[in-house]
Amino acid sequence: MEIPYIFLLFIFFTYSLTKHFLQKHKNLPPSPFPSLPVIGHLHLLKKPLSRTLAALSKTHGPILLLRFGSRPVLVVSSPSAAEECFTKNDVIFANRPKLLAGKHVGHNYTTVIWSSYGQHWRNLRRIASTEILSASRIQMFKTIRFDEVRLLLDRLYRNSSDGEYIKVDMKSVLFEVTLNNIMRMIAGKRYYGDKMGGLEQQEETRKFKEMVTETFLLSGATNIGDFIPVLNWFGLNGLDKKLKVLQQKRDTFMQDLIEQHRRENESENDQQRSKTMVDVLLSLNKNEPECYTDEIISGIMQSSHKNTL
Numbered sequence: 156m157e158i159p160y161i162f163l164l165f166i167f168f169t170y171s172l173t174k175h176f177l178q179k180h181k182n183l184p185p186s187p188f189p190s191l192p193v194i195g196h197l198h199l200l201k202k203p204l205s206r207t208l209a210a211l212s213k214t215h216g217p218i219l220l221l222r223f224g225s226r227p228v229l230v231v232s233s234p235s236a237a238e239e240c241f242t243k244n245d246v247i248f249a250n251r252p253k254l255l256a257g258k259h260v261g262h263n264y265t266t267v268i269w270s271s272y273g274q275h276w277r278n279l280r281r282i283a284s285t286e287i288l289s290a291s292r293i294q295m296f297k298t299i300r301f302d303e304v305r306l307l308l309d310r311l312y313r314n315s316s317d318g319e320y321i322k323v324d325m326k327s328v329l330f331e332v333t334l335n336n337i338m339r340m341i342a343g344k345r346y347y348g349d350k351m352g353g354l355e356q357q358e359e360t361r362k363f364k365e366m367v368t369e370t371f372l373l374s375g376a377t378n379i380g381d382f383i384p385v386l387n388w389f390g391l392n393g394l395d396k397k398l399k400v401l402q403q404k405r406d407t408f409m410q411d412l413i414e415q416h417r418r419e420n421e422s423e424n425d426q427q428r429s430k431t432m433v434d435v436l437l438s439l440n441k442n443e444p445e446c447y448t449d450e451i452i453s454g455i456m457q458s459s460h461k462n463t464l
Contacts, residue, residue, distance in 0.1 A: 184220040187211060195222030224382030254381045256374045259398035266454040287432055296340045303336050341456055342412045343431045362408060369401050409453040
């Protein structure tokens with residue numbers, strides 16, 4: 156019965172020794188010991204993560220190599236080193252890790268947030284910077300920002316009109332104002348505040364709020380399979396299935412918005428409407444349909460507010 160334990164100890168010792176010499180040979184940054192087989196340094200992590208990383212950096216230096224399962228993680232706490240990472244070596248650090256959330260929420264890593272650095276990403280960035288988020292385009296939407304701030308102040312005033320002080324959760328209020336700003340610029344609609352429109356609009360508002368809540372819950376959930384990929388085959392927490400369902404909802408919602416604007420653009424009253432981001436992208440679609448497909452438009456719409464939806 157003692158032989159298996161000796162064998163396991165031998166494997167662990169051989170693994171640790173091999174990792175040590177490989178790291179030294181590759182001239183990698185210092186790394187805490189031990190880095191366990193399979194899980195790496197995950198056993199060292201405690202909440203809050205920022206304090207754990209700060210303590211490790213204090214012990215091992217301003218540039219530190221960790222292994223979260225199969226993923227190497229570089230921890231940089233030196234301002235000068237961070238500047239070098241994002242200037243001299245910016246292309247090396249340009250890609251994001253391919254996490255499960257990016258597979259589903261990021262259209263299989265094809266949106267500007269999740270796409271690998273290359274021609275496709277540069278094209279998406281060009282569209283976003285010149286057609287969607289340029290200074291002139293943002294300036295066109297300033298009346299929306301003014302209007303949302305006015306509505307916020309009016310709401311706060313009405314709630315305290317009896318002359319009594321009331322408590323306001325400013326975090327949630329500012330979150331709603333921000334989303335209203337973004338969605339009005341993207342699609343010309345607001346989804347938070349007083350009830351607006353008929354039953355159809357209220358149903359659309361309900362779906363939108365549900366999607367926002369689900370997105371924050373699922374995209375912020377820890378998926379151990381992102382660090383130990385073999386566990387994804389077992390579907391331990393069901394996150395893969397939940398993300399698939401969520402993305403179907405998001406795609407359906409965005410496609411409905413695109414179709415609504417497509418119909419409105421073809422109507423006789425089109426000139427009386429202020430142009431939104433969807434309208435701009437649909438106008439580009441007419442000239443270059445192969446570059447501005449509905450899928451790309453939907454991905455840009457979702458990426459325009461940093462994957463909030």
